[in-house]
Amino acid sequence: MARLELLSQQVLAVMTEVGQEYSKYQQASGLLCRKGCGECCRHPGIEATVLEMLPLAFQLIDEQRADQVLIDLAEREDERCYFYQSHSDDGKQGQCSVYQQRPGICRFFGAAGTTGRSGETLLSTCRTIKTDHPHAYAETLIAMESSPPPLIRHGQEQIRQLDPELSNSALPINQALTAALEKALFEQQYLIAI
Numbered sequence: 001m002a003r004l005e006l007l008s009q010q011v012l013a014v015m016t017e018v019g020q021e022y023s024k025y026q027q028a029s030g031l032l033c034r035k036g037c038g039e040c041c042r043h044p045g046i047e048a049t050v051l052e053m054l055p056l057a058f059q060l061i062d063e064q065r066a067d068q069v070l071i072d073l074a075e076r077e078d079e080r081c082y083f084y085q086s087h088s089d090d091g092k093q094g095q096c097s098v099y100q101q102r103p104g105i106c107r108f109f110g111a112a113g114t115t116g117r118s119g120e121t122l123l124s125t126c127r128t129i130k131t132d133h134p135h136a137y138a139e140t141l142i143a144m145e146s147s148p149p150p151l152i153r154h155g156q157e158q159i160r161q162l163d164p165e166l167s168n169s170a171l172p173i174n175q176a177l178t179a180a181l182e183k184a185l186f187e188q189q190y191l192i193a194i
C-alpha cells in the first residue's frame with residue numbers, strides 16, 4: 001500500500017479512538033447535542049488540516065466520486081462544508097453525509113476543553129446545548145477542576161504527530177479536502193504509471 005493511503009488508515013484509527021474520549025465526556029456530562037441539529041456543521045469558519053481529510057479523500061476515490069467532488073469544490077463559493085446535508089428550510093437541521101470519515105475537528109465539537117489566556121481550562125460548548133441542558137452545564141462548570149474536559153488541542157496533537165508536515169496549517173474545510181484529494185489522486189496516478 002502506498003504511503004498516503006496507509007497514512008490515511010492510521011489517521012482514521014487515531015481520530016476514531018481519540019474521538020471516543022470526547023464523545024464519552026459529552027455523554028457523561030449530559031451536554032448532549034439536540035437531535036438532528038446541524039448548526040455547527042453549517043458554520044462557514046470550520047477549518048481542518050490536509051492530514052485530517054485524507055481518510056475522506058481515499059473513501060471518495062474508492063467510491064469513484066473524487067473527480068466530481070473536486071470539480072464541485074472548485075466551482076463552489078459557499079465556504080460551508082460540502083458534505084453537510086440540510087434537512088430544513090433554514091438549514092439548521094441536517095446531518096453529516098460522511099460521518100465515518102469526518103475530520104478530527106468534527107469529532108471534538110460538542111463539549112470539550114480549550115485553554116484560556118492564563119492557561120486555565122475553559123469549557124467549549126454551544127449556545128443550543130447550554131439552553132437545552134442548563135443544569136448539566138452548571139454542574140459541569142462546577143466539576144471542571146476535578147473532572148476537566150479533554151482539550152481540543154490534545155486531540156489535534158495526537159493526529160498531528162502522524163505527519164506534522166501535512167498538519168502544518170489549518171485550512172477552510174473545503175480547501176483542506178481539495179488539497180487532500182489532489183495529493184491522494186496524485187499518489188494513485190503515480191502508482192498506476194510505474
Ligand code: SF4
Pocket residue numbers: 040041042046081082083084085095096097098099102103106
Ligand atoms: S465533515 Fe461532516 S461533521 Fe464535519 S463539518 Fe462537514 S458535515 Fe459537519
